Amino acid sequence: MLESIRQIPIDYYVYLSTLLFVIGILGVLIRRNAIIVLMCVELMLNAVNLLLAAFSTYLGDAQGQIMVFFIMVVAAAEAAVGLGILVMIYRNTKSTDISLLDKLRN
Amino acid sequence: MSLILLFDTALILEKSILVIVLFLITLGVAAYSTYGERKVAAFIQDRLGPNRAGPFGLLQPLADGVKFFTKEDFMPNAAERWLYILAPGAFMFVACMTSAVIPWGTQLTIFPHPVDLQVADINIGILYVMGFTSLGVYGIMIGGWSSNNKYSLYGAIRASSQMISYELAMGLSIIAVVMLTGTLSLKEIAAQQTGFNWNIWYQPLGFLLFFVCSLAECNRAPFDMAECETELVGGYHTEYSSMKLGFYLFAEYINMFISCTIIATLYFGGYNFPGVDPGWLGGFMGPIVLFAKIFFFIFVFMWIRWTIPRFRYDQLMHLGWKSLIPLAILNMLLTGAGVLLFEN
Amino acid sequence: MTLYLFLTLAVVSVITALLMVFSKSPVRSVLYLILTFFAIAGQYILLNAQFLAVVHIIVYAGAIMVLFLFVLMMLNLNSDTEPQKSTVWKLIAGIASGLLLVTLVGALRGSIQISTPAKLDGRVGLVENLGRVLFTDFVVPFEIAGILFLAAMVGAVLVGKRDLQV
Numbered sequence: 254m255l256e257s258i259r260q261i262p263i264d265y266y267v268y269l270s271t272l273l274f275v276i277g278i279l280g281v282l283i284r285r286n287a288i289i290v291l292m293c294v295e296l297m298l299n300a301v302n303l304l305l306a307a308f309s310t311y312l313g314d315a316q317g318q319i320m321v322f323f324i325m326v327v328a329a330a331e332a333a334v335g336l337g338i339l340v341m342i343y344r345n346t347k348s349t350d351i352s353l354l355d356k357l358r359n
Numbered sequence: 360m361s362l363i364l365l366f367d368t369a370l371i372l373e374k375s376i377l378v379i380v381l382f383l384i385t386l387g388v389a390a391y392s393t394y395g396e397r398k399v400a401a402f403i404q405d406r407l408g409p410n411r412a413g414p415f416g417l418l419q420p421l422a423d424g425v426k427f428f429t430k431e432d433f434m435p436n437a438a439e440r441w442l443y444i445l446a447p448g449a450f451m452f453v454a455c456m457t458s459a460v461i462p463w464g465t466q467l468t469i470f471p472h473p474v475d476l477q478v479a480d481i482n483i484g485i486l487y488v489m490g491f492t493s494l495g496v497y498g499i500m501i502g503g504w505s506s507n508n509k510y511s512l513y514g515a516i517r518a519s520s521q522m523i524s525y526e527l528a529m530g531l532s533i534i535a536v537v538m539l540t541g542t543l544s545l546k547e548i549a550a551q552q553t554g555f556n557w558n559i560w561y562q563p564l565g566f567l568l569f570f571v572c573s574l575a576e577c578n579r580a581p582f583d584m585a586e587c588e589t590e591l592v593g594g595y596h597t598e599y600s601s602m603k604l605g606f607y608l609f610a611e612y613i614n615m616f617i618s619c620t621i622i623a624t625l626y627f628g629g630y631n632f633p634g635v636d637p638g639w640l641g642g643f644m645g646p647i648v649l650f651a652k653i654f655f656f657i658f659v660f661m662w663i664r665w666t667i668p669r670f671r672y673d674q675l676m677h678l679g680w681k682s683l684i685p686l687a688i689l690n691m692l693l694t695g696a697g698v699l700l701f702e703n
Numbered sequence: 704m705t706l707y708l709f710l711t712l713a714v715v716s717v718i719t720a721l722l723m724v725f726s727k728s729p730v731r732s733v734l735y736l737i738l739t740f741f742a743i744a745g746q747y748i749l750l751n752a753q754f755l756a757v758v759h760i761i762v763y764a765g766a767i768m769v770l771f772l773f774v775l776m777m778l779n780l781n782s783d784t785e786p787q788k789s790t791v792w793k794l795i796a797g798i799a800s801g802l803l804l805v806t807l808v809g810a811l812r813g814s815i816q817i818s819t820p821a822k823l824d825g826r827v828g829l830v831e832n833l834g835r836v837l838f839t840d841f842v843v844p845f846e847i848a849g850i851l852f853l854a855a856m857v858g859a860v861l862v863g864k865r866d867l868q869v
Contacts, residue, residue: 256823257705258750264815266746268808269713273720273739275804280724282796285786289729292736292771296720299743299763310750313820315827315836318755322837325762326848330855332767336774337862343778350786442734483830486757493765497737500769504730504776512776519773523766543830 258310266307273300287342287349291335298328369472377478381458389612390420392657399661427605435506435598442505447599447606450498454610457491457617460484462546464630464645465637476646477546484545485533488621492529492576495614496522502607503595514594517584517672521575524679525582529572531687532565535694536625549629557628561697564690566626568683573618575679578611580664584672619656620649627652708749716742728782733772740764752828 273296280293302321309317339349346353394409394416401408409416434443461484464476481487496519503515539561540548552558559566575582596607623629630637630645637645670678716739723735740763747756788796826832837845 258823259819260706261709263817263819264811265709265713267811267815269716269746271804271807271811272717275800275807276717276720276724278803279796279800282800283724283788283793285788286729286780288771288775288780289732292732293724295763295767296723296736296739299740302759303743303746306747306750306752306755308817310752310823310827311817311819313824313827315832316840318752318828318833319837319841321755322758323844323848325758326851329762329767330851332770333859334855334862336770337859340774340778341862348784348786349778349780352786439728439730442730481753483754483757486754486761490757490760490765493761493769496769497772500772500776501734512779516773516776519769523769523773526765 263307263311266304270300270304270307273297273303285350285352287339287351287354288336290351291332291339295328295332298324373472373474374478377474377476378459381463381478382455385455385458385613385616386609388616388653389609390424392612392615393423393608394419395657396661396664399658400665403662403665424605427602430601432601432603433598435508437507438598439505439507442501444603446498446502446505447603447610449501450495451606451610451613453491453494453498454613454617457488458620460487460545461617461620461624462549462629463649464642465550467642468638469641469643474642476642480544480546483543485537485543485548485625488545489526489530489533493522493526495576498607498610499595502599506595506598508598510593511595511597514597518578518595521578521582521584521675521679524676525572525575525683528568528679528683528687529576531684531691532562532568532572533625535562535565535687535691538691538694538698545624549624549631552628552631554631555628555633557626557631559626562626562690562694564686565694566622568687568690569626570622571683573622574660574663575675577614577618577660579615579660581667581669582675583669584675615657615660616653619653619660622656623649623652705749709746712742712745712749715739716746727785729775729780729785730772733768733775737764737768740768750828751825754828754830754833 277293277297277300280296281290284290284293302324305317305320305324309315309321342354343349397419398408398416400406409419412418412422434440459478460481462477462480467474467476499518499522500515503511503513503518506512536548536558537543539558540551542548542551548558578584596604599607630649632648635644635648637648640647719735719738719742723732723739726732726735740759744756744759744764747753747759
């Protein structure tokens with residue numbers, strides 16, 4: 254099992270992660286619903302996780318996977334606080350549209 | 360690891376047969392749990408219960424199945440079509456997946472080649488179970504939301520917040536067992552509890568917490584908020600009919616069966632019993648002992664359902680967050696101290 | 704065999720991620736993202752990181768996405784209330800991210816050189832090894848992560864309180 258991973262060049266994992274990361278960025282740019290924007294950030298974090306896990310396996314070093322755990326911690330904390338703030342915003346504005354939140358401009 | 364093994368045809372055959380047998384047993388137990396539930400309810404309420412279909416009403420589950428299949432399959436106009444159809448299937452699928460990592464016995468020796476009574480011995484079995492338990496909530500949420508009905512949505516939101524809350528205490532009480540046994544593999548945990556050396560003697564509080572949480576995870580009374588008829592019509596499956604409804608009801612009984620199996624394996628020695636070698640009868644003694652324990656716990660689940668009234672929703676949340684989680688953390692601390700003191 | 708598994712999972716993850724971005728209904732977006740996470744969990748299993756795969760399922764599919772779905776259902780957001788950006792803006796965003804993709808791939812092409820050891824150790828991704836590394840080399844970050852969680856929990860509760868009296 255482990256040796257058969259050599260059939261896949263590490264480049265493939267790098268390109269896949271890049272693609273997923275760029276899709277995340279695209280989502281952040283074209284969506285206005287703040288909840289979907291948060292989800293796209295989660296997708297970007299996952300692209301990085303995948304890359305770290307791939308390097309960890311190809312180098313035979315566990316440190317990459319440990320880093321993934323720390324990223325998961327940050328992602329979970331971010332989701333909890335972010336969604337809390339979003340629900341609060343929804344209570345005040347009755348919308349989760351991020352373009353309504355530029356009141357401090359001018 | 361598992362992929363190399365997959366190329367071994369004999370092993371594929373063996374595991375496939377095991378999976379199919381396991382699947383049939385799970386469905387059979389779930390079907391007869393519905394019968395058992397009615398008989399237990401009848402016994403507790405001093406009635407006779409189902410007694411028309413076959414001797415002692417034993418064909419009742421079959422009749423129910425036929426009834427479910429032949430009823431009109433109704434779909435609300437404003438439902439999200441695909442999600443509405445997908446949800447019961449997803450719920451059923453998740454319920455059936457968990458049994459893969461459970462050690463049903465040691466080995467069957469009546470065949471020329473010893474057969475392991477476990478589909479997949481992964482070294483993180485408990486986490487696998489936790490993972491699939493936490494996925495069960497999607498079937499309920501999607502079903503309740505896609506029906507486009509207020510009562511369904513309320514039921515789904517109640518069910519999901521209940522399941523998320525009780526999962527925490529459940530995970531914490533499992534961690535205490537893991538600290539005690541030093542392994543995440545269910546096979547190891549079952550094998551360590553030989554004779555009468557069961558985990559319940561070391562984890563009485565942990566067992567109690569786990570038991571309450573599994574009642575809540577299965578949406579069983581007294582925690583059946585999700586479908587309490589007096590407030591929410593029928594809960595998250597109000598708009599479901601025919602076999603889609605059947606899937607939901609059936610999957611709940613499968614969940615109950617799996618919960619009882621996990622309780623028996625984690626705390627009550629799995630296939631072990633003092634004075635009984637699980638290798639007897641060509642290895643069939645282990646599963647017999649395990650199933651005896653499982654049926655006992657299924658009976659306890661039913662007994663509780665027909666004895667204790669339903670909680671109110673805020674009482675449920677208070678119990679989960681303000682009693683069970685602190686107790687589970689305390690249990691974890693005590694277990695840690697105990698392991699540290701007595702291990703060496 | 705392994706290569707085909709990898710390609711299948713990769714295609715599934717990219718397609719579901721795109722569907723997540725372009726789906727009109729927020730609830731569908733969440734469901735597509737869950738499928739993406741399952742494909743990524745498959746990649747972890749392919750990389751022999753089984754513990755990581757299970758934790759990924761529990762944390763992302765079992766907790767974080769349930770939270771997202773819960774909030775979406777509670778606020779009752781659907782495709783009618785979904786705010787849309789103008790087509791021009793979408794076009795600009797598409798071009799910008801396409802350019803970023805081209806730049807990244809161009810920069811990465813041929814520059815990835817790692818030396819994989821001759822004999823790969825199958826125990827790297829197992830829970831025993833990860834636990835040892837986490838509690839020896841990474842004790843301080845682990846404790847800090849714990850404090851971060853506590854702070855996030857207190858923060859989430861405070862933010863969610865309706866009438867806050869300080």
